Amino acid sequence: MSIQFNISKEPIYDHCFSQDRKTLAITKENIVEIYDVSLAGKPRLLTTLNHHDKTITAVDISIHGKIVTCSQDRNALVWEPLRDGSYKPTLVLLRINRAATCVRWSPNGLKFAVGSAARTIAICYFEEENDWWISKHIKKPLKSTILSVDWHENNVLIACGSTDGHARVFSSYIKSVDSKPSPSIWGERLPFQTLCGDFMFNGSWVHDVKFSKNGDFIACVTHDSCLNIVTPSGNPATPEIATSKQRVKTSFLPFKTLLFADDSKIVCAGHDCYSVVFEGNQQGWKQTYAIDDPNTKKQNVDESQQSALNLFRQLDLKGGNDKSKNSGTLATIHQNTINVLRSFQEDSQGVLRFSTCGNDGKVVIFDV
Numbered sequence: 001m002s003i004q005f006n007i008s009k010e011p012i013y014d015h016c017f018s019q020d021r022k023t024l025a026i027t028k029e030n031i032v033e034i035y036d037v038s039l040a041g042k043p044r045l046l047t048t049l050n051h052h053d054k055t056i057t058a059v060d061i062s063i064h065g066k067i068v069t070c071s072q073d074r075n076a077l078v079w080e081p082l083r084d085g086s087y088k089p090t091l092v093l094l095r096i097n098r099a100a101t102c103v104r105w106s107p108n109g110l111k112f113a114v115g116s117a118a119r120t121i122a123i124c125y126f127e128e129e130n131d132w133w134i135s136k137h138i139k140k141p142l143k144s145t146i147l148s149v150d151w152h153e154n155n156v157l158i159a160c161g162s163t164d165g166h167a168r169v170f171s172s173y174i175k176s177v178d179s180k181p182s183p184s185i186w187g188e189r190l191p192f193q194t195l196c197g198d199f200m201f202n203g204s205w206v207h208d209v210k211f212s213k214n215g216d217f218i219a220c221v222t223h224d225s226c227l228n229i230v231t232p233s234g235n236p237a238t239p240e241i242a243t244s245k246q247r248v249k250t251s252f253l254p255f256k257t258l259l260f261a262d263d264s265k266i267v268c269a270g271h272d273c274y275s276v277v278f279e280g281n282q283q284g285w286k287q288t289y290a291i292d293d294p295n296t297k298k299q300n301v302d303e304s305q306q307s308a309l310n311l312f313r314q315l316d317l318k319g320g321n322d323k324s325k326n327s328g329t330l331a332t333i334h335q336n337t338i339n340v341l342r343s344f345q346e347d348s349q350g351v352l353r354f355s356t357c358g359n360d361g362k363v364v365i366f367d368v
Contacts, residue, residue, distance in 0.1 A: 001366075001367050002292065002333060002364055002365060002366050002367070003364065003365040004333060004362060004363075004364050005024070005035075005037065005042075005043050005362065005363040005364070006361065006362055007026060007033070007035070007043060007361060007362070007363060008026065008028050008033075008361035009361050010028055010029055010361060011336070011339070011358070011359040011360075011361065012026045012027060012028065012339065012357040012358065012359075012361055012362070012363065013027045013055070013056070013057055013058070013339055013340075013357075014026075014027045014056075014057070014058045014059050014060075014339065014340050014357065015027070015059070015340060015342065015355065015357040015363050016059055016060050016061045016067075016342060017037075017061070017342065017344060017355065018061050018065060019061075019063055019065070021037075021344065021345070022036065022037060022038035023035070023036060023037070023038075023046070023061075024037045024043060024363065025059050025061060025067055026059070026357065026363065027055075027056040027057070027058070027059050027069075028056075029055060029056070030050070030052045030053060030054055030055055030056055030071065030073075031048050031049060031050045031052070031056070032048070032049040032050075032056060032059055032067070032069055033045060033047075033048050033049075034046045034047050034048070034049065034067075034087075046085060047085060047086060047087065049067070049069065049077075049079055049087055049089070051077055051089050052069065052071040052073055052075065052077070053071070053073040054071050054072040054073040054099075055071060055072045056069050056070070056071045056072075057070055057071060057072060057099065057100060057101050057102065058070050058100075058101070058102045058103045058104075059103070060103055060104050060105050060112065061105070062105040062109035062112075063105075063107070063108070063109040064109045065081050066078055066079065066080055066081070066105075066109070067079040067081075067087065068092075068103050068105060068112050069103070070100035070101070070102070070103040070114050071099070071100060072099040072100070073099075074094065074096055074097065074098065074099060074100060074116075075091065075092070075094060075100065076091075076092040076094050076100055076103060076114050076122075076124065076133075077089045077090065077091060077092065078090045078092060078133055090132070090133060091132075091133075092114075092122075092124050092133040092134075092135065093132065093133065093134045093135060094114060094116075094122050094124070094135055095122070095135060095137070096114075096116045096118040096120055096122060097118050098116055098117035098118035098145075099116065099117045100114050100115070100116045100117075101115050101116055101117060101145060101146055101147060102114070102115040102146065102147065102148050102149050103115070103149075104149050104150060104151060105151075106151045106155045107151055107153055107155055108155050110125065110126075110155070110177055110178075111123060111124055111125040111126075111155075111172070111174070111177055112124050113149045113151070113158050113172065114135070114149075115145075115146030115147065115148065115149045115160060115162075116145070116146060117145040117146075119139065119142045119143060119144060119145070119146075120137050120138065120139050120142065120146070121137070121138040121142070121146055121149060121158070121160055121170070122135035122136070122137055122138075123135060123136050123137075123138065123158070123172045123174065123192075125174055125176075125177045136172075136174065136192060138158075138170050138172070138192075138193050139193075140193070141168075141195070141198070142160075142162060142164075142168070143162070143164040143166075144162050144163040144164035145162060145163045146160050146161070146162050147161050147162060147163060147205065147206060147207055147208070148160065148161045148206070148207065148208040148209050149209075150209055150210045150211055150218075151211070152169075152186075152211050152215045153211070153215050154181045154182070154184070154215065155178060155181075156171055156172055156173045156178055156181040156190060157169055157170070157171060157172070157181070157184075157186055157190070157196060157211075157215075158170055158171075158172045159197075159209045159210070159211055159218050160209065161205075161206030161207065161208060161209040161220050162205075162206060163205045163206075164203075165200050165201055165202065165203040165204055165205065165206065165222075166198060166199065166200050166201075166206065167197075167199050167201070167206050167209045167218060167220045167228075167230070168195065168197060168198045168199070169186060169195075169196040169197035169198075169218065169232075169239075170193060170194065170195060170196065171187070171190035171191065171192060171193065171194040171196060172192065173190050173191060173192050173194075174192060184215065184216070185216050185231075185232055185234045186232060186234075187236045188236070189236075194236075195239050196232070196236070196239055197218070197230070197232045197239050197240075197242075198239050198240040199228075199230050199240065199242060199245065200240075201220070201222045201224075201226070201228050201247075202222070202224060204222040204223040204224040204226070205222060205223040206220050206221075206222055207220075207221050207222065207223060207254065207255065207256045207257070207270070208220060208221050208255070208256060208257045208258050210258055210259065210260055211260075212260055212263050213260050213262055213263050213350065214263055216231065217229060217230060217231040217232070217244070218230050219258060219260070219266055220258070221254070221255035221256070221257070221258050221268055221270070222254075223254045224254070225249070225250050225251070225252050225253065225254050225255065226247050226248060226249050226250065227247075227248040227250070227255070227258070227266065227268055227278055227285065228245070228246070228247050228248075229244070229245075229246045229248075229266075229280075229285055230242045230244070230245050230246075231243045231244040231245075231282070244282055246280075246284065246285055248278060248285050248286065248287070250276070250287065252270070252271075252272050252276065253270060253271035253272045254270050254271055255268040255269060255270035255271075255276075256269070256270035256271065256337065256338065256339055256340075257269055257270065257338065257339065257340050257341045258341065259341040259342070259343060259351065259354055260350075260351070261277075261350050261351040261354075261368045262349060262350030262351070263350075264279055264280065264281055265277060265278070265279050265350070265368070266278045266279075266285075267291070267341060267351075267354060267368065268341075269338040269341055269356060270337060270338060271337050273330055273332045273334040273335065273336060273337065273338060273358070274290060274291065274292040274293060274294060274332045274333075274334065274338075275290065275291040275292065275338070275341070275354075275356070275366065276289075276290050276291075277289050277290065277291065277368075291366050291367075291368075292332050292333050292334075292366065294330065294331035294332050297331045310328045333362070333364055334356065334358045334360055334362060334364065335358075335360040335362075336358050336359035336360035337358055337359045338356050338357070338358045339357055339358055339359065340356070340357050341354055341355070341356055342354060342355045342356075343355075344365050350368075351368055352367070352368060353365055353366065353367050353368065354366055354368060
């Protein structure tokens with residue numbers, strides 16, 4: 001079962017639902033559109049956030065309802081909801097000289113992380129004394145563009161994936177904001193910018209990285225179409241060494257995003273336009289099934305839906321017209337690359353439903 005929202009003709013690079021699942025924020029070129037999706041039927045546009053000059057690369061909503069956006073204009077904005085339904089923007093002091101590429105709120109909503117093409121992660125928090133959002137930078141040993149960031153449940157550890165082929169875990173502990181974290185497999189003493197894990201994957205771009213639900217290991221998807229699962233050694237002296245490092249090769253096009261349904265189930269999606277589920281544990285991981293699998297569907301597309309280009313190509317190559325193979329329409333719900341997976345509904349066991357957005361301008365909710 002799935003719920004489709006055909007919202008945009010332009011690509012949606014990121015999306016996020018509010019905590020009550022009644023509000024949806026999507027990126028659309030250099031604006032963010034906020035929709036009411038609480039009622040059945042077509043989403044109702046509530047307002048548009050339009051203070052960025054260039055393409056907005058990411059959006060996220062905190063548990064308090066605040067929205068953060070980042071853009072290729074090198075800026076991030078925090079939008080606070082007002083009683084009249086509008087949003088008040090506040091510029092964040094990022095101090096970066098390249099595009100901002102990704103942003104995520106910490107679980108408690110007190111700070112957020114912005115990845116950038118400046119080989120920097122900006123950890124942003126609100127300074128009460130001066131009434132503005134400021135940032136501290138994590139730089140070393142980052143060597144390339146940050147493509148994704150994800151928070152540990154303790155609000156201190158942060159994982160990142162980058163185009164230098166590394167996934168890393170850092171401490172973002174800020175004394176004035178965070179309470180001291182409990183010791184974990186990632187380390188005990190965690191001052192700001194402590195490198196808790198550094199793992200390389202054949203030099204392939206790391207498109208997305210996520211902490212497991214229990215926070216004891218990470219998974220990432222790389223441009224060589226692999227899913228990688230890494231458990232750290234627990235030795236702070238050697239953060240680059242893993243206790244367990246598993247690599248699942250696939251025949252799919254590269255994945256761009258992943259989501260932990262629970263500690264033994266991972267959902268991945270990307271250029272193949274549908275989601276693939278992997279299941280496993282410390283002994284091994286494997287692909288088990290696909291969601292919205294085109295191989296299980298029979299594509300029936302009317303001739304009137306064919307694009308002129310495909311029609312002429314078929315006539316030119318074969319002197320005929322094959323309706324099923326050259327319709328220009330995929331058998332999947334998404335008709336282009338899936339950019340982001342988000343948890344939509346969870347219970348104590350894990351994720352029940354998740355949402356996707358893609359370059360086809362759709363947001364879709366699927367059952368796990």
